[in-house]
Structures are given as C-alpha cells and as structure tokens.
Amino acid sequence: MDEGKEAGGSVMWKMRRQIQRRPIYLLLTSCTVCAMLVVAVLKQGERTPPGPLERESTSLSPSVVEGVVRSTIVDQIATMRAESVRLGKSGYAPVKRLPANQKLRILVTGGAGFVGSNLVDRLMTEGHEVTVLDNLFTGRKKNIEHWFGHPNFAFVVGDVVQPIMLEVDQIYHLACPASPPHYQYNPIKTIKTSTEGTLNMLGLAKRVNARMLLASTSEIYGDPEIHPQVETYWGNVNPIGPRACYDEGKRVAETMMYSYQRQVGVDVRVARIFNTFGRRMHPNDGRVVSNFIIQALQDKDITLYGDGSQTRSFQFVDDLVDGLYKLMNSNYSLPVNLGNPDEYAVATFAHTIKRLTGSRSRIVSLPATTDDPRKRKPDITVAKRHIGWQPRWTVQMGLEHTIEYFKKELEDMGEIIPTGPRASKPRPLNLKPH
Numbered sequence: 451m452d453e454g455k456e457a458g459g460s461v462m463w464k465m466r467r468q469i470q471r472r473p474i475y476l477l478l479t480s481c482t483v484c485a486m487l488v489v490a491v492l493k494q495g496e497r498t499p500p501g502p503l504e505r506e507s508t509s510l511s512p513s514v515v516e517g518v519v520r521s522t523i524v525d526q527i528a529t530m531r532a533e534s535v536r537l538g539k540s541g542y543a544p545v546k547r548l549p550a551n552q553k554l555r556i557l558v559t560g561g562a563g564f565v566g567s568n569l570v571d572r573l574m575t576e577g578h579e580v581t582v583l584d585n586l587f588t589g590r591k592k593n594i595e596h597w598f599g600h601p602n603f604a605f606v607v608g609d610v611v612q613p614i615m616l617e618v619d620q621i622y623h624l625a626c627p628a629s630p631p632h633y634q635y636n637p638i639k640t641i642k643t644s645t646e647g648t649l650n651m652l653g654l655a656k657r658v659n660a661r662m663l664l665a666s667t668s669e670i671y672g673d674p675e676i677h678p679q680v681e682t683y684w685g686n687v688n689p690i691g692p693r694a695c696y697d698e699g700k701r702v703a704e705t706m707m708y709s710y711q712r713q714v715g716v717d718v719r720v721a722r723i724f725n726t727f728g729r730r731m732h733p734n735d736g737r738v739v740s741n742f743i744i745q746a747l748q749d750k751d752i753t754l755y756g757d758g759s760q761t762r763s764f765q766f767v768d769d770l771v772d773g774l775y776k777l778m779n780s781n782y783s784l785p786v787n788l789g790n791p792d793e794y795a796v797a798t799f800a801h802t803i804k805r806l807t808g809s810r811s812r813i814v815s816l817p818a819t820t821d822d823p824r825k826r827k828p829d830i831t832v833a834k835r836h837i838g839w840q841p842r843w844t845v846q847m848g849l850e851h852t853i854e855y856f857k858k859e860l861e862d863m864g865e866i867i868p869t870g871p872r873a874s875k876p877r878p879l880n881l882k883p884h
C-alpha cells in the first residue's frame with residue numbers, strides 16, 4: 451500500500467518518510483509551509499478591497515466611532531448581565547404588573563448616580579421599562595446592579611454628549627455632575643454635558659414624541675437677591691465665575707427646553723432641585739452633607755467653608771424622587787422648585803451632624819468658596835398647588851437614615867477621605883476634642 455502511494459507520487463507520503471528519517475527535514479518543511487502561508491495572506495490582502503474600518507483608519511468618521519461605541523456597549527451589557535446572574539441570589543425587589551397600555555418605556559440619563567439610581571428604583575417598582583444611560587463619571591454600577599438582568603431594565607454605558615437612538619415615552623434627563631468640586635473639575639465638559647447633552651436628549655424627545663423632564667437646579671438663581679426663591683425670579687449669576695459652567699449650563703438647558711416646546715412642540719417638564727441628600731451619595735461627593743457626616747463619623751475635622759452663616763435648605767432624596775415622578779406625570783410644564791424649605795445656617799448644620807453622630811470632631815473654619823450663594827430656600831407654593839407635592843421627610847429623619855448609609859460605606863471602605871480643601875488631612879492624633 452505504501453509502495454503504491456510512492457509510485458503514485460504522493461508528495462505528502464514522501465515528506466512523512468523524510469521526516470521520520472531526518473528530523474532536520476521537519477524544520478525545513480515547517481519553514482516552507484509558513485512562508486507559503488504568509489505569501490498567500492499578503493496576496494489576499496492585495497485583492498480584497500478595504501473594509502469600512504480600514505478605509506476610515508486615518509480619520510475616524512462619526513459612523514465608525516458609533517460602531518465601535520455600540521459594540522463596546524453590547525459587550526458591557528453582556529458582562530453586566532453575567533454579573534447579575536452571579537449576584538442574583540436574592541432576586542429583585544417586587545415590581546408592579548402594569549397593563550401594556552400603562553407600561554411606559556423610560557430613559558433615565560445619569561441613572562447610575564445618586565438621584566438617578568433612587569429614581570430608577572421608583573420607576574422600576576412602579577412597573578415601567580427603564581433604560582439607564584450613564585457615563586459613570588460620578589455614577590456607580592453598584593447603585594443599580596440590583597436590577598441587572600431584570601427584563602424591564604437595561605443599562606447603556608454612554609455619554610449624553612453623543613446622540614442615542616431609542617424608542618421611549620419619557621426621558622428623565624439628569625446626567626450632569628452636580629457637586630461643585632465635581633462640576634468644576636472639568637468645566638468645559640460640564641458645559642458640554644448641559645448644552646450638547648440636553649440638545650441630544652431634546653432631539654430624541656422630538657423624534658420619538660417623548661415627554662422630557664430636565665433636572666435643573668436652584669443654582670440657576672445664583673446668589674439670590676430675593677428670599678425664599680420663587681420660580682418667577684430670574685436669578686443673580688456670575689457668568690464668568692467658577693460656578694458658571696454649571697449655573698449657566700443649566701440656565702441655557704432650560705432655555706433649550708422651552709425653545710423646543712415653542713418651536714416644535716416637545717412636551718417639557720423642568721424641576722429646579724434644591725440641596726438633596728441621602729443614600730447612594732458618592733463618598734467623594736464633596737457636598738456639605740456627605741462631607742460633614744463622613745468627617746464626623748471618623749472624628750476628623752469638620753470643614754466649614756466661610757463663617758458658616760450661609761444657609762441651605764436640605765431635602766431627603768425620597769422626597770425629591772416623589773416630586774420628580776409627580777412633576778413628570780402632571781400637566782404642569784413651567785419650572786417647579788423641588789426642595790425642603792427647612793433652612794439651616796451651615797455652621798448650625800455642622801453642630802446638628804456632630805450631635806446626631808455623637809462625634810468628637812472639631813469644627814474648623816476654612817476660606818469661603820468663590821461665589822458661594824449666601825442663602826437658599828425654596829418657595830414650594832407652585833409644587834403644592836400644581837403637582838400636589840410637598841416633602842414628607844424631616845431633615846432629622848433623613849439625616850439619621852443617611853448616617854446609617856455612610857456607616858455601612860465606611861465599614862466597606864475602611865476609611866473615606868472626603869473631597870475638598872483640607873478635607874483630606876486626617877485629624878492629628880494628639881488633638882483634644884472640643
């Protein structure tokens with residue numbers, strides 16, 4: 451049989467015999483085969499016309515960028531779903547079963563953030579289909595991971611400064627860093643988020659005929675000259691100061707909302723959100739509530755900026771979520787203040803936190819921040835009258851809840867260094883408590 455093959459001139463058979471007799475032949479044969487393969491591949495490359503990615507390789511066109519972004523998103527969602535299966539020991543919080551004509555498809559931009567993720571919980575438990583869009587700059591996957599894999603829930607890692615194509619009935623547009631150190635970290639990006647991001651979401655709302663709610667802010671009143679602030683007040687904002695990237699960004703975002711309403715009939719809602727605190731605040735948020743609680747729980751210095759006479763009015767996040775939900779589903783389309791009118795001087799607030807935590811921290815005075823509003827308190831007559839909303843949580847109840855949340859965060863993280871000037875310095879060990 452072998453001889454017959456030799457007689458038939460089988461090249462493969464000859465090679466095998468040579469290899470068995472002389473190992474050097476194996477090496478030579480392998481090199482020859484490799485060289486043939488390389489030549490074949492090169493020739494193939496010459497014949498094949500360049501694909502879209504190759505054609506665009508010198509300058510990435512938007513379509514190619516989109517293609518790359520989309521496939522990354524798909525990969526990320528797949529990873530997260532797998533993760534949710536791994537976590538899915540306790541299942542999900544119960545969600546209402548809504549008839550198909552009442553079940554809405556809702557987009558929440560910034561839905562992995564502090565306020566966004568609390569809102570997502572409400573929308574999910576109400577039985578709606580929720581898509582979160584978040585670039586995870588200040589948002590965290592852990593804030594929404596308890597919904598990963600749920601059939602009503604989808605998570606897209608992406609940035610609102612790029613357009614997105616979705617079919618939705620409502621858009622809650624929350625995406626934007628809201629804490630002063632975060633929004634001042636990259637002011638140009640903050641402006642882009644408020645302007646290009648809001649334009650993109652308005653474009654989407656127009657295309658798919660969705661109702662859109664903008665998370666605006668009490669900061670659009672700037673350093674207010676009237677007190678408390680009513681929605682008809684136009685504000686007192688320094689347009690070139692360090693806070694302007696956020697204040698003016700949100701002001702122009704409001705302008706865009708009403709321009710789209712007038713010109714093309716987009717159904718808009720605008721919430722002017724006052725200082726809010728609660729579970730899922732980022733430990734490095736840098737705002738007063740999280741900083742003071744984190745400092746107090748660790749007996750570190752409580753950092754008071756300025757003389758502490760400036761005032762803020764604090765609402766618990768569950769009240770805000772309730773207000774956003776009611777506003778979205780109301781017939782009222784002018785701006786609405788959402789805040790708790792319970793007003794504190796920041797110095798008094800520091801003492802309140804110290805008392806509630808039983809802390810030995812010192813309260814230390816640091817220079818005031820530039821353009822810090824001297825007083826802030828919402829007039830909520832409009833919210834009461836038009837959307838039937840008012841806060842239900844007292845500040846003390848909310849603080850007790852939030853202190854427990856931060857205790858748990860501290861257990862998980864060991865130590866938290868809050869954000870802000872001097873905030874990173876641990877308290878000297880030899881300091882006597884005051």
Ligand SMILES: O=C(O)[C@H]1O[C@H](OP(=O)(O)OP(=O)(O)OC[C@H]2O[C@@H](n3ccc(=O)[nH]c3=O)[C@H](O)[C@@H]2O)[C@H](O)[C@@H](O)[C@@H]1O
Nearest residue numbers: 628630667669723724725726737738741753754755760796
């Ligand atoms: O919490 C909010 O919802 C609001 O927070 C910020 O506004 P701001 O009032 O400046 O927030 P904080 O950074 O919490 O400051 C409140 C006051 O506490 C003071 N502060 C802050 C942090 C700190 O460690 N120590 C301290 O004294 C600030 O100087 C300021 O007077 C945002 O700019 C608003 O958009 C947002 O709506």
